[in-house]
Amino acid sequence: NAGVTQTPKFQVLKTGQSMTLQCAQDMNHNSMYWYRQDPGMGLRLIYYSASEGTTDKGEVPNGYNVSRLNKREFSLRLESAAPSQTSVYFCASSQGGRYEQFFGPGTRLTVL
Amino acid sequence: QKEVEQNSGPLSVPEGAIASLNCTYSDRVSQSFFWYRQYSGKSPELIMSIYSNGDKEDGRFTAQLNKASQYVSLLIRDSQPSDSATYLCAVDSWGKFQFGAGTQVVVTP
Numbered sequence: 001n002a003g004v005t006q007t008p009k010f011q012v013l014k015t016g017q018s019m020t021l022q023c024a025q026d027m028n029h030n031s032m033y034w035y036r037q038d039p040g041m042g043l044r045l046i047y048y049s050a051s052e053g054t055t056d057k058g059e060v061p062n063g064y065n066v067s068r069l070n071k072r073e074f075s076l077r078l079e080s081a082a083p084s085q086t087s088v089y090f091c092a093s094s095q096g097g098r099y100e101q102f103f104g105p106g107t108r109l110t111v112l
Numbered sequence: 113q114k115e116v117e118q119n120s121g122p123l124s125v126p127e128g129a130i131a132s133l134n135c136t137y138s139d140r141v142s143q144s145f146f147w148y149r150q151y152s153g154k155s156p157e158l159i160m161s162i163y164s165n166g167d168k169e170d171g172r173f174t175a176q177l178n179k180a181s182q183y184v185s186l187l188i189r190d191s192q193p194s195d196s197a198t199y200l201c202a203v204d205s206w207g208k209f210q211f212g213a214g215t216q217v218v219v220t221p
Binding site for chain 1 (some may be wrong): 120143144146154155156159160161167200202204206207209211212213214
């Protein structure tokens, strides 16, 4: 049981490049989430998917897009990376809204 | 005003003592409350969840919830150096999770 997995673990991009962060869970959870974590800012929700086939914006969605590929997988895409998107990105999953979330190991992204 | 507030710390605690962490939240309809531990460079891991007023104990950890005061706390008894981490409070309001910025705890030998 791997839980929540994320790829890649580290990534360096140049301004304007694009990339996709991958996330998968094997807990049969309905809901999946993407967060970014910056020093002193805590975890901020970028996008979430309450169930397969739905996605919604969170607190900081600008510059990102998401795809809920199936129940297991939820990807985050940066179309044109900016230095302000340098952060640690966490994917999480849960049974549903009021239940605990379980986190993946994170992706450390640096945009130069 | 942040929706979930925590003292950032650091909270320095002697080994073997009790660490007391506090969290306040602004949304009165919040239903579910969680404490996560995050080691430096790692992802948050769930320690406790609490849904009703009162205390909930799990090993050396006790979560306390007071919905009337919009307050949730975490006590760590017999603190160990391995408890040195940042502790995140999370509050769910109708499916919307809000995290506090975290309290850094440093357990000193």
